[in-house]
Every structure is written in structure tokens, then in C-alpha cells.
Amino acid sequence: MANFPFKKLPADSAERVAPMSQVEMALDTLAAILRILGEYAADQEHQEPEAFVRLCEGWAQHVTIASPPPGSNEPASGPGSGPVAVGGPPKSPETARRDWSGVREFVRDYAKNSTGHTRTVLTDLRQVIWVFIQNLSHSLSTEQEADERIKEQLGRLEHLAQGTATGELKREVLATIVKLGEIVEQRRKTHHERVESLGAQVRILGNELETARKENEVDPLTRLFNRKAFDDYMARSVELARAFGQEACLLLIDIDKFKTINDTFGHPEGDTVLRRVSDTMTRIFLRKSDFVARCGGDELAVVLRETSIKESLALGERLLRAIRAISMDREGVRFQLTLSIGAAALKPGEEPQSWVERADRALYQSKRDGRDRITAAE
Numbered sequence: 493m494a495n496f497p498f499k500k501l502p503a504d505s506a507e508r509v510a511p512m513s514q515v516e517m518a519l520d521t522l523a524a525i526l527r528i529l530g531e532y533a534a535d536q537e538h539q540e541p542e543a544f545v546r547l548c549e550g551w552a553q554h555v556t557i558a559s560p561p562p563g564s565n566e567p568a569s570g571p572g573s574g575p576v577a578v579g580g581p582p583k584s585p586e587t588a589r590r591d592w593s594g595v596r597e598f599v600r601d602y603a604k605n606s607t608g609h610t611r612t613v614l615t616d617l618r619q620v621i622w623v624f625i626q627n628l629s630h631s632l633s634t635e636q637e638a639d640e641r642i643k644e645q646l647g648r649l650e651h652l653a654q655g656t657a658t659g660e661l662k663r664e665v666l667a668t669i670v671k672l673g674e675i676v677e678q679r680r681k682t683h684h685e686r687v688e689s690l691g692a693q694v695r696i697l698g699n700e701l702e703t704a705r706k707e708n709e710v711d712p713l714t715r716l717f718n719r720k721a722f723d724d725y726m727a728r729s730v731e732l733a734r735a736f737g738q739e740a741c742l743l744l745i746d747i748d749k750f751k752t753i754n755d756t757f758g759h760p761e762g763d764t765v766l767r768r769v770s771d772t773m774t775r776i777f778l779r780k781s782d783f784v785a786r787c788g789g790d791e792l793a794v795v796l797r798e799t800s801i802k803e804s805l806a807l808g809e810r811l812l813r814a815i816r817a818i819s820m821d822r823e824g825v826r827f828q829l830t831l832s833i834g835a836a837a838l839k840p841g842e843e844p845q846s847w848v849e850r851a852d853r854a855l856y857q858s859k860r861d862g863r864d865r866i867t868a869a870e
Contacts, residue, residue, distance in 0.1 A: 522595075523552035529599070534606040535613075544602075551598055554590060561591045562598075622728055691736035711786040713763055714770035722785035725795055726844040732797065733838050740838040741804035743794040744851040745773075745811075748830040748863040750790040757822045765829065766790065768818055776811045801837040801868060808833045808866040816864070832858040836869035 530548030533541065550562035709721035729740050747769055754762040773784050783795040796804050818829045834855030838847055854869040
């Protein structure tokens with residue numbers, strides 16, 4: 493920035509008032525910001541709201557009238573120190589001493605503490621939601637088993653009734669069977685409608701909570717989610733599928749001949765390849781519920797909720813075309829990238845480990861068939 497010379501004004505010049513008023517205006521504005529911070533502060537774990545408001549007011553007075561900063565042991569006399577009542581004579585902005593680093597630390601500590609508290613609350617809320625989904629899933633499974641036993645018993649009664657020679661008894665038993673069947677069907681229908689309504693609300697909340705993932709769930713090289721986040725998301729996707737009958741598909745992805753790239757051109761070029769592929773994937777899978785992760789090395793994965801295997805294969809083909817269009821040049825050698833992909837639709841009642849294993853087998857089938865392709869699991 494260029495340095496411009498300023499003309500020194502006489503002490504009695506009226507023009508000297510202008511810079512002084514600007515300083516005072518800046519101090520008043522900063523004090524107002526500190527008071528607004530106290531008025532609309534977010535929750536903090538170890539700070540009561542009333543105490544924080546008093547701290548903000550203390551720092552605001554320190555800025556405007558140079559009173560001692562909160563928590564200091566400065567004496568109550570001398571220029572730039574000592575408590576001054578609100579509305580008392582302000583000290584000269586030029587001569588008063590102020591703890592500017594203290595103001596910055598106070599605001600920084602507030603931002604850090606409130607952000608940490610908010611993240612903790614969101615994490616706890618997310619865990620409560622997923623525990624609820626898990627319990628609901630188990631409850632639905634138990635009730636379904638009970639309904640099946642009732643239907644089985646009714647089937648036996650119906651068989652017995654058809655075989656008896658007593659016409660009146662036969663009619664009564666058959667009427668009971670019909671009535672019980674109607675009750676079971678009505679209960680199932682009502683229950684299904686309630687679960688659908690609740691499921692829609694939970695899915696919305698679940699998607700919102702997923703956006704609040706912490707930074708330590710992100711791979712630093714590719715900015716994709718890491719293996720821990722992938723495992724958590726897989727478990728939750730399985731629970732959602734059990735509870736609400738959602739379709740879900742998994743794509744496991746390897747960069748073809750990635751080891752050769754690393755060995756030939758070095759790991760920095762391998763890192764560049766990983767970033768290029770990761771950036772392309774995030775442009776292909778755009779929905780909030782599309783989960784893209786780096787599981788380790790050149791192993792990548794995409795979890796697609798509410799997506800059929802047909803739709804997943806189409807998205808996989810789109811990704812293959814986008815990667816083929818990437819041309820890399822290193823040390824005068826030009827090479828193109830390709831991927832091998834395995835796709836697996838989640839089966840009813842399937843566990844995450846089995847889901848991953850089927851997608852992995854499909855991935856290796858793509859490699860055996862010549863790479864640069866996507867294969868659907870059986």
C-alpha cells in the first residue's frame with residue numbers, strides 16, 4: 493500500500509476535529525457490536541447468558557471510556573485505568589490505554605466456545621435420531637413377525653373349519669377368521685400410513701443433520717468423507733431401509749492402474765489424480781443424500797439413498813464417461829484415467845458388511861473383465 497504524506501494541522505485548527513470524531517465513532521461502533529454480541533449470543537457450555545452479557549458490557553465500557561477490562565486488577569486511578577461510571581467523563585481516545593488483544597481474544601473465545609457447543613448439540617441430536625430410527629426398525633420387525641404368526645394360526649383354523657361336518661360351527665369360525673383378517677389388515681394399513689408420515693419427517697431431519705458433519709470426518713487430501721464417516725453412513729442407511737423400506741445402492745470404485753501411476757510418476761502425481769477424480773465425483777453426485785467417500789488409498793465409494801439399481805448404473809456410466817475425458821500430462825507422457833466400479837442394491841434385511849462384500853465382488857469382476865466398466869452385483 494502506498495504511503496501518502498499528511499499535512500500537519502495547527503493545534504487550534506477546526507480541521508483537527510474531524511479525525512478525532514472518526515476515532516470516537518469507531519470506538520462507539522465497536523462497543524455497540526460487543527453489546528449486540530451479548531444480546532443475541534448463542535449458547536455456550538460453561539457460560540451463563542447473564543454473565544456473558546455482563547462481560548460484553550464490561551468490554552464495551554473498556555472500549556469507550558477505557559475502564560479496566562473485565563477480570564483485570566488495575567487500580568482505580570491514573571490515565572487509561574480505573575473504573576469509570578457509565579456516563580462519566582471519557583478519556584481521550586489518543587491517551588487512554590486499551591487492551592485490544594484482550595478484546596480480540598474475548599470475541600475469539602466466544603466464537604470458538606459457541607461453535608463447539610453447537611456442534612456438540614447437533615451431534616447429540618443426530619445420535620438421538622438414529623437411536624430412535626434403530627428402535628423403530630426393531631419394533632416394526634417384531635410386529636411383522638407377530639402378524640405372520642397370527643396369519644399362520646388363522647390359516648390353521650380355516651383349514652380345520654373347512655374339514656368339520658358341523659355347519660353352524662363352520663360358519664362361525666369362518667366369520668371369525670374373516671373379521672380377524674380385516675382387523676389385522678386395517679391395523680397394518682393405519683400403521684403403514686403413520687410410519688410413512690413419520691419417515692418423511694425423519695428423512696428431512698436426517699438429511700439436515702448430515703450436513704453438520706465435523707471436519708474430522710473429511711479426508712484432507714480429497715475433501716471427501718473418510719472411512720469412519722462412510723461406515724457410520726452405511727449403518728444409518730441400512731437402518732433407514734429397514735424402518736421405511738427405502739431403496740439404497742452402493743458403488744465401490746477403484747482408479748485403474750493407480751499403483752503404476754504412483755510408481756512411474758511419483759506420489760505427488762498420484763495425489764493429483766485422486767483430487768481430479770474426487771472433484772469429478774462430487775460434480776456427478778449432487779444430491780444432499782448422495783454420500784461420496786474415500787475409504788483408503790485409491791478406494792472410493794458412493795452411497796445412494798432412495799435410488800434403484802437401474803438409476804445407480806446410469807450414474808456410474810456417467811461417471812465413467814466423465815473420467816475418460818480427463819487427460820493427464822506428466823514429463824511429456826500423456827495418459828488417460830479410467831475406473832472400475834461395482835454396484836450393489838441393498839437387499840431386505842442385509843447387514844452393512846454383506847452389502848459391501850457384494851459390491852466388492854462386483855468391483856473385482858469389473859477388473860477381471862478388462863476395467864473401465866461398471867458391474868452390478870447379484
